[in-house]
Amino acid sequence: MKIIIGKTSGFCGGVLNAVSKTEQELEKEKGKTIYCLGELVHNKQVVEKLEKKGLKIIDNIEEANEKAIIRAHGVSKEVYEKANNKGIEIIDLTCPxxxxxxxxxxxxxxxxxxxxxxxxxxxxxxxxxxxxxxxxxxxxxxxxxxxxxxxxxxxxxxxxxxxxxxxxxxxxxxxxxxxxxxxxxxxxxxxxxQNTICSATKLRQEETEKLSKQVDAMIIVGGKNSSNTKKLYDIAKINCANTELVETVKDLDIKNMKNYKIIGIMAGASTPNESVEEIKNALMNT
Ligand code: SF4
Structure with missing residues (x-):
């Protein structure tokens, strides 16, 4: 079996920045709860890991006490205004x-x-x-x-x-x-x-299209609530009928994948490299 992992797979610059700055904040404020408005990234595994270190996801900025993280997707003007009115410090990790x-x-x-x-x-x-x-x-x-x-x-x-x-x-x-x-x-x-589609997204979609034409099966790794991951799945499915969308290795039908000679793997912008590695190892070692 040959496994090809997309070069543009995994965390984009904006997500990498948001996750690493959040980790730094949690380390700096060890033992304290750090609030984040909405899931930091659209990936359950990444969010759960950060929650164990003290991150608390809130749905409304007013639930934060002193400060709150704004994730890479950004927020509306009203959120900044509410935070300002309530004296809540914003750690703004909106992607540039x-x-x-x-x-x-x-x-x-x-x-x-x-x-x-x-x-x-x-x-x-x-x-x-x-x-x-x-x-x-x-x-x-x-x-x-x-x-x-x-x-x-x-x-x-x-x-x-x-x-x-x-x-x-x-x-x-x-x-x-x-x-x-x-x-x-x-x-x-x-x-x-103004085509404001991020170059990271564009390159990832282009590579997914190219890769899905060369393989017998495609695995798209990422959160099921991730918009960019779903798009990768749609693109791959057009060219490769044997395309699966999985969040982790647990969702993968490894037995079925063993039927294919060449397998392509691509991951969404909020998917950590370790999730891709786990899938690769499971395919190689089963
Ligand atoms: S715009 Fe979105 S996809 Fe592009 S680098 Fe920023 S967070 Fe990532």
Whole structure:
């Protein structure tokens, strides 16, 4: 059996930064509870490990006493305001790439643009980003939302449009949405497109596509609640029918995998390398 592990597999820069800074904070404040607004990363195993060291996940910033960690996905403007009002210190581990999108959205909104954000509706990053887009903005979840968006743009009377996208959205779907939107907006509109899909996401999706065409089976490793992991699964499944999405080695049907000669492994941005290694070792040693 040949096992090929994707080179772009595992923690991205933003997640690595969030996890290591949280570990440092827990070490510095040993014995104390450190609050984190929402799961630090979309990976159960990573979060459980940090919880054992004193991390407490909260759903509302007001549950924190003195300070709270903001995870890599970022949060909405209201969260910063509430923390400020309550005197809660923020340890802001929002990925710099996400912060850049917040700043861009705010700047363009101030300059009179209508902002279109393409993203997954309930994803924390999208919830955070849309709050920086101002009143004249709208979220496109998929192609079905294009006509509603066009109506909103027309009603707003704004002729300058900025299109942004969630960092982990599918590049192919984004391109399709932008193409259709541009076709439907006539020449009187000035459309500014910023492809804010993170390069780490783009490279990972491209490698997944390439790898899934070369192997007999694909294993995608990552949290089932992770948006970027689910997209990797979708991409791989198109090219390789024998694609499995697993959180840990325990979810893997190793016996079935033994039927394949070449197996590709790719992991989402919140998946630690040890999860990938465990799977590789299980395949090699069974
Ligand atoms: S996927 Fe990209 S934007 Fe999102 S946290 Fe990782 S490095 Fe940052």
């Amino acid at each position: 790439k996400v912060l850049k999108i917040h700043n861009t959205a705010e700047e363009y909104a101030k300059n009179g643009y209508f902002i279109v954000l393409v993203g997954v509706e309930e994803h924390p990053e999208t919830i955070g980003t849309i709050s920086f887009c101002g009143e004249n903005s709208c979220l496109i979840r998929n192609k079905e939302d294009i006509n509603v968006t066009l109506d909103k743009i027309v009603k707003s009377n704004i002729k300058k449009i900025l299109i942004l996208v969630q960092t982990t959205y599918s590049l192919q779907k984004f391109q399709e949405i932008v193409e259709e939107l541009q076709q439907k907006l006539n020449a009187e509109y000035k459309v500014c497109i």
